[in-house]
Amino acid sequence: xxTWEPVIGLEIHVQLKTETKMFCRCRNGxxxxxxxxxxxxxxxFPGALPVPNRRAIEETIKLGLALDCEIAERAxxxxxxxxxxxxPKAYQISxxxxxxxxxxxxxxxxxxxxxxxxxxxxxxEEDAAKNIHxxxxxxxxxxxxxxxxxxRGGTPLVEIVTEPDIHDSETAKRFLQLLRQTVVELGxxxxxxxxxxxxxxxxxxxxxxxxxxxxxxxxxxxxNSFNFAAKGIEREIARQIRVYEEGGTVEQETLHFDPAxxxxxxxxxxxxAQDYRYFPEPDxxxxxxxxxxxxxxxxxxxxxPGARIRRIADTLSFxxxxxxxxxxxxxxxxxxxxxxxxxxxxANVLANQFVATGTDVSAVDAGELAKxxxxxxxxxRAAFDEALAKVGEAGFSADPYLAQKVVADASELDPxxxxxIEANAGQAAQYRGGKHGLLxxxxxxxxxETGGKADPRVVNERVRAKLG
Amino acid sequence: MTVDTLRLTAExxxxxxxxxxxxxxxxxxxxxxxxxxxxxxxxxxxxxxxxDPGEGIPIAVKDVIGTRGIPxxxxxxxxxxxxPVYDATVIERCRARGLRxxxxxxxxxxxMGSSTENSSFGPSRNPWDPSRVPGGSGGGSAAAVSGGLxxxxxxxxxxxxxxxxxxxxxxxxxxxxxxxxxxxxxxxxASSLDQVGPVAKSVRDCAFLYSVIxxxxxxxxxxVDVPAVELPRNHDLKGLRIGxxxxxxxxxxxxxxxxxxxxxxxxxxxxxLGASVDECSLPLxxxxxxxxxxxxxxxxxxxxxxxxxGVRFGLREDGADFREMVMKTRDVGFGDEPKRxxxxxxxxxxxxxxxxxxxTAQRVRTAIKREHDALFERFDVLVSPTSPTVAFxxxxxxxxxxxMYMNDVLTIPSCMAGLPGLNVPCGLSEGLPVGLQLIGPxxxxxxxxxxxxxxxxxxxxxxxxxxxx
Numbered sequence: 001x002x003t004w005e006p007v008i009g010l011e012i013h014v015q016l017k018t019e020t021k022m023f024c025r026c027r028n029g030x031x032x033x034x035x036x037x038x039x040x041x042x043x044x045f046p047g048a049l050p051v052p053n054r055r056a057i058e059e060t061i062k063l064g065l066a067l068d069c070e071i072a073e074r075a076x077x078x079x080x081x082x083x084x085x086x087x088p089k090a091y092q093i094s095x096x097x098x099x100x101x102x103x104x105x106x107x108x109x110x111x112x113x114x115x116x117x118x119x120x121x122x123x124x125e126e127d128a129a130k131n132i133h134x135x136x137x138x139x140x141x142x143x144x145x146x147x148x149x150x151x152r153g154g155t156p157l158v159e160i161v162t163e164p165d166i167h168d169s170e171t172a173k174r175f176l177q178l179l180r181q182t183v184v185e186l187g188x189x190x191x192x193x194x195x196x197x198x199x200x201x202x203x204x205x206x207x208x209x210x211x212x213x214x215x216x217x218x219x220x221x222x223x224n225s226f227n228f229a230a231k232g233i234e235r236e237i238a239r240q241i242r243v244y245e246e247g248g249t250v251e252q253e254t255l256h257f258d259p260a261x262x263x264x265x266x267x268x269x270x271x272x273a274q275d276y277r278y279f280p281e282p283d284x285x286x287x288x289x290x291x292x293x294x295x296x297x298x299x300x301x302x303x304x305p306g307a308r309i310r311r312i313a314d315t316l317s318f319x320x321x322x323x324x325x326x327x328x329x330x331x332x333x334x335x336x337x338x339x340x341x342x343x344x345x346x347a348n349v350l351a352n353q354f355v356a357t358g359t360d361v362s363a364v365d366a367g368e369l370a371k372x373x374x375x376x377x378x379x380x381r382a383a384f385d386e387a388l389a390k391v392g393e394a395g396f397s398a399d400p401y402l403a404q405k406v407v408a409d410a411s412e413l414d415p416x417x418x419x420x421i422e423a424n425a426g427q428a429a430q431y432r433g434g435k436h437g438l439l440x441x442x443x444x445x446x447x448x449e450t451g452g453k454a455d456p457r458v459v460n461e462r463v464r465a466k467l468g
Numbered sequence: 469m470t471v472d473t474l475r476l477t478a479e480x481x482x483x484x485x486x487x488x489x490x491x492x493x494x495x496x497x498x499x500x501x502x503x504x505x506x507x508x509x510x511x512x513x514x515x516x517x518x519x520d521p522g523e524g525i526p527i528a529v530k531d532v533i534g535t536r537g538i539p540x541x542x543x544x545x546x547x548x549x550x551x552p553v554y555d556a557t558v559i560e561r562c563r564a565r566g567l568r569x570x571x572x573x574x575x576x577x578x579x580m581g582s583s584t585e586n587s588s589f590g591p592s593r594n595p596w597d598p599s600r601v602p603g604g605s606g607g608g609s610a611a612a613v614s615g616g617l618x619x620x621x622x623x624x625x626x627x628x629x630x631x632x633x634x635x636x637x638x639x640x641x642x643x644x645x646x647x648x649x650x651x652x653x654x655x656x657x658a659s660s661l662d663q664v665g666p667v668a669k670s671v672r673d674c675a676f677l678y679s680v681i682x683x684x685x686x687x688x689x690x691x692v693d694v695p696a697v698e699l700p701r702n703h704d705l706k707g708l709r710i711g712x713x714x715x716x717x718x719x720x721x722x723x724x725x726x727x728x729x730x731x732x733x734x735x736x737x738x739x740x741l742g743a744s745v746d747e748c749s750l751p752l753x754x755x756x757x758x759x760x761x762x763x764x765x766x767x768x769x770x771x772x773x774x775x776x777x778g779v780r781f782g783l784r785e786d787g788a789d790f791r792e793m794v795m796k797t798r799d800v801g802f803g804d805e806p807k808r809x810x811x812x813x814x815x816x817x818x819x820x821x822x823x824x825x826x827x828t829a830q831r832v833r834t835a836i837k838r839e840h841d842a843l844f845e846r847f848d849v850l851v852s853p854t855s856p857t858v859a860f861x862x863x864x865x866x867x868x869x870x871x872m873y874m875n876d877v878l879t880i881p882s883c884m885a886g887l888p889g890l891n892v893p894c895g896l897s898e899g900l901p902v903g904l905q906l907i908g909p910x911x912x913x914x915x916x917x918x919x920x921x922x923x924x925x926x927x928x929x930x931x932x933x934x935x936x937x
Contacts, residue, residue, distance in 0.1 A: 040554050044775045047534045047556060047653040051689050079771050083794055090774030277817035279826060282659035282768055284689055
């Protein structure tokens with residue numbers, strides 16, 4: 001029954017990779033020994049005062065511009081009050097009703113159109129520290145103590161909130177991928193989900209199709225991959241529909257997504273909604289971004305990922321365009337195509353074999369890679385793979401690999417094939433008896449015998465002819 | 469040689485040094501001896517430093533100002549064991565000029581009070597009459613300077629905590645323009661109001677100490693560059709336009725006749741020195757100032773005091789879990805007045821009440837500022853009594869918080885407006901000092917110094933308490 005329409009909104013946190021923290025001069029870095037990147041300010045000692053990080057404000061403005069936001073003429077930091085061990089001042093310096101960026105939008109290219117997702121706001125705040133719950137045994141289960149690592153405390157965090165404009169899990173996933181790529185390209189953050197430098201919460205509700213009401217929503221937290229997010233959203237949509245169809249009501253709650261379990265277990269009910277008692281941070285003065293600076297940033301923003309997907313999808317399939325752009329490969333692809341490679345062939349190589357090598361895109365000489373792509377069919381597979389693995393090395397030249405021609409001449413290959421069929425008479429009989437899956441075995445043997453230099457297409461053809 | 473700690477100003481004490489009549493150590497020891505002799509009675513100090521590095525003269529420091537390696541309790545049990553790992557900017561600046569911290573002075577807990585009776589460690593006493601309060605919250609610094617235990621001191625002022633004790637103890641104190649002196653390292657009470665300032669025996673000392681501590685600090689983003697400080701030398705007040713707000717003088721709520729008369733005489737004296745004097749009015753500021761203050765200050769305090777949770781420093785009481793540990797720590801660690809203000813402030817910021825309380829208070833604050841700004845188009849300074857009363861007996865107001873709050877009715881309005889105020893002792897009433905409050909426009913400290921200096925000379929007030937002469 002498709003009488004229900006999902007309503008999805010996203011809240012994304014991105015850790016900025018500035019040199020120093022948001023309000024002090026401590027290093028902003030991942031992985032230091034616990035509590036080595038701290039000072040009186042980020043530990044909330046008596047008398048310590050925040051001083052805002054100019055770079056963090058500038059980068060938030062850049063992101064705001066990339067998301068088509070209005071940049072505030074006057075932005076204000078607020079205190080958000082609550083007690084928790086990882087929050088040393090017992091308030092987080094955040095933004096409330098006067099954020100740096102608001103009223104933006106991001107168009108998300110999909111195979112069947114381009115939904116525009118409203119960006120409610122993008123604001124700057126400080127991150128909390130990290131709580132580590134330990135038991136006497138040192139294990140997390142049955143924790144008896146909480147240790148706090150303040151290295152992360154006070155690092156700059158951008159929060160992006162969307163309008164509830166998303167209606168399916170696939171668009172939510174594409175939005176997140178596109179946003180991540182935008183953030184990475186702007187140089188704001190590594191936005192790595194595994195390291196927590198990009199985190200997101202999803203608000204989900206459903207309503208009868210055609211209605212414009214907003215029903216009670218639940219919040220999904222702690223999803224560490226885009227695929228899990230899509231899966232979790234689908235699961236929650238299905239659950240809410242089931243609840244309504246069984247005559248029940250959906251409770252407002254936060255659900256911790258655990259991919260190992262079928263259901264999303266509730267973390268905490270929001271029946272007692274927390275009162276954060278926001279008020280303007282009196283230790284800071286309002287931020288007035290200079291107009292000329294904002295204008296300069298505006299001109300510095302290049303073609304954004306969404307636009308590039310759209311452009312490239314004119315040449316390639318939408319799928320290829322999407323993979324290239326959200327994988328950060330499209331600029332290299334363009335360069336390789338400009339250097340003479342076939343567009344489709346180049347896309348295939350980049351999205352598959354090239355990605356598997358883990359090579360740094362910026363280290364690649366596009367001209368040499370173009371030569372390789374074009375010669376792929378004519379050089380031995382082994383030579384191609386080896387060359388691709390080295391394409392990011394300084395001074396790499398494709399020429400020695402191109403010199404290794406593939407053996408496609410049947411008169412050269414036939415004697416080898418005959419020898420192998422003879423040596424494996426048992427398998428040959430089975431093949432002829434109908435076990436055609438053994439074709440691969442024979443092709444593999446021939447490739448091995450020829451040191452990978454045989455053209456697999458010709459070998460295939462000849463083996464089949466001889467066994468047939 | 470003997471150092472007359474009761475009488476010498478900081479400038480005169482420093483003169484002993486420059487003329488090589490006494491060494492820095494001899495001077496420091498002389499003040500330590502004075503503390504030994506008189507602090508048992510006055511209880512001006514919470515901590516006395518046996519020694520402190522430096523080549524200059526000593527300075528006493530209010531215990532809300534963080535001093536590296538020297539306990540800083542803010543008068544609260546919750547910080548009884550706290551020793552800062554860094555110096556406040558004002559301390560760094562004092563040290564850069566060779567000043568040596570002689571001790572940390574008593575204060576109402578977290579600077580919340582007008583008598584030092586809210587200190588977790590017992591009240592200080594007024595050197596003029598030890599049965600009376602020295603004022604607050606900076607009663608410790610006031611008693612130390614008035615009682616000859618330090619040549620000068622640093623105080624902090626949120627709603628009158630420098631000016632009112634100076635009035636009650638008969639010496640000089642400046643609350644500077646908001647934003648001129650760094651708050652970095654100063655235990656916060658109400659961030660948009662707190663200012664550190666000098667406590668001294670003379671206006672010149674006050675001006676000099678202000679020049680040491682004032683100016684932009686990269687660690688406090690609310691600070692600004694300040695005009696160069698001029699040490700006053702003038703004898704007259706020619707051209708000075710003095711405004712006398714009636715609501716703060718003859719019509720002031722709860723004003724004592726002796727206070728009113730002493731201030732009237734000082735104003736007449738100013739006129740004889742060449743100033744022009746005219747009446748004026750601050751109706752909103754006086755009527756709503758205290759109410760407005762008691763929303764804004766507690767609201768900010770409720771957040772500023774939230775960090776005392778037992779996790780990282782100070783007192784920690786055991787509890788079964790985090791929540792219980794925090795609640796027990798704060799219950800045991802905070803006294804009644806911080807608890808009262810945390811509750812008022814939390815309420816004022818609560819969802820559903822914010823607009824009615826905190827929001828309205830902020831709008832009233834803007835109106836108070838405008839009312840003052842308008843007067844400074846016609847006047848160079850405004851004058852009034854600093855406190856409507858002379859020093860009151862210990863215990864007289866401790867059970868009536870509102871009566872205690874009303875003691876600040878005359879100092880609060882200009883604090884809300886962010887303006888500088890100077891207390892100059894102007895006479896006695898019933899044998900106790902009366903303070904004259906001079907309020908200046910934003911960054912008008914030099915004007916206050918000139919006016920205060922000429923009046924001080926002409927008044928000839930003896931800052932040494934009669935019973936100690």
